[in-house]
Every structure is written in C-alpha cells, then in structure tokens.
Amino acid sequence: MNAPPAVLTAAGHPVRWRLLTELARTDLAVRELIELLGQPQSLISYHLGKLRRSELVTARRSTADGRDTYYSLDLTRCAGLLSGAGGALHPALRLRPPATIHRAGARVLFLCTGNSARSPMAEALLRARTAGRVEAHSAGSRPKPIHPHAVTVLAARGIDLTGARPRHLDEFAGQRFDHVITLCDRVKEICPEFPGHRRPTHWSLPEPADLATFEQVADRLDDRIGHLSQLIASAKEAS
Secondary structure: OOOOOHHHHHHOOHHHHHHHHHHHHOOEEHHHHHHHHOOOHHHHHHHHHHHHHOOOEEEEEOOOOOOOEEEEEOHHHHHHHHHHHHHHHOHHHOOOOOOOOOOOOOEEEEEEOOOOOHHHHHHHHHHHHOOOOOEEEEEEOOOOOOOHHHHHHHHOOOOOOOOOOOOEHHHHOOOOOOEEEEOOHHHHHHOOOEOOEOOOEEOOOOOOOOHHHHHHHHHHHHHHHHHHHHHHHHHHHHO
C-alpha cells in the first residue's frame, strides 16, 4: 500500500495548516504566531519543527531583536510538493501555473532601512517582471546611496539600476498601496501605517554584504516577486 505524499502528512494537522496559512501571507516571528493562533509556545515550536524538517518553512534570527526568530514559507517548494501530490492521485490533478496577465493600477511599496539594496532591487525586479504595469516604489527609514553591488547584480539580469535614487518613507506618507512589503526586520518594527494596511507583509531577508550575498538576496527576491506578481494578476482578474 502506497503511503500518502509527505506534504499531506506535514500539512494535514490543523495547527500546522494554520501556521502555513499565516506564513503564506507574511514572514512571522514565533511570538506573533503564538498570538495569532492562541496556542502555547511549546505547541507552536513543536509544529514549526515538523514543518522545518519537511523543508516547507525556514527560520532566520531577527536582525532587529536577536531573541526573535522569523519563519518563512517556501512557496516554490510548497507549490511543487502540492503539484506532485495531486499528480500522484491522478495526472490531471497536477497543478499548472496560472497565466499571468497584469493590468495597470496596482501599487506596491517595498521598504528597508537604507533603501540602498533590498528595496530598490525589489522595486526594479517587480517593475521588470510586470513590464511596468504594476506601479512599484521603494523607500527607507534611513536612506543612503544605492549600493554598487545592487547595480551590478541587476545589470546581470538585464535591469538598469543606475538611475535609482534613495527615498525616505515619509515621501509616501498617506498614500494608498495594494501591497506594502517590509524587507528587513528593523524597518518592520517602525513601519508607519498606510491607508488600508493595518499590518504590512514582511519578507525577512538578510542585509547583503558582498557580491555573493547580493546574488542570493536577488534570487530570493525574484522568487517571491514571482509569486507576488501572480497574486496581483489574480486579484485584478477577480475584480
């Protein structure tokens, strides 16, 4: 008798499914997951451990508060495992990525501390992926000049970042965005409220230092922005 796919076992418990549901929207610290689920820390940690061992989620120590650990859902791996599970049941149930058709109108704001690396790269990657149909912006709480490694890494992807300039997040105060996304743990702690957003989406990414880590961060951003662009397209289609 064939055993069910491992992803079904990993995600099948109600607490683990709720954890995955919350992490599908945003990276969260353990304390935030405890508050959202209303469960004791020991239970949350136990089920997070199960999800880590299944490689559905990853963990990273917070750069804002070293006592916190942020958990992230690997959406690409999750999609592959779910597609495989469907295909194991019947070939017609294997998931296929939806067609991504973007219409003008969506606005996205990426935030980090310096607006010199992660957030301008994210802004440029989203604009390139959506052919400019999504209005992408970025800003920082303490802006500083664009890092030359950010320019180099995106140039290798055919994206010109030389004209980018750092902006302070105050420039966007009071504006409406479909998505506000914080990219570093420090700016998440001080992120102001934007109309229609009680809590921004958080992608807990390390601050890149050398060219290799800039490449890694760009890869992670591109992966997440791929899922974000599909989310934006599907929301526009539904409306």
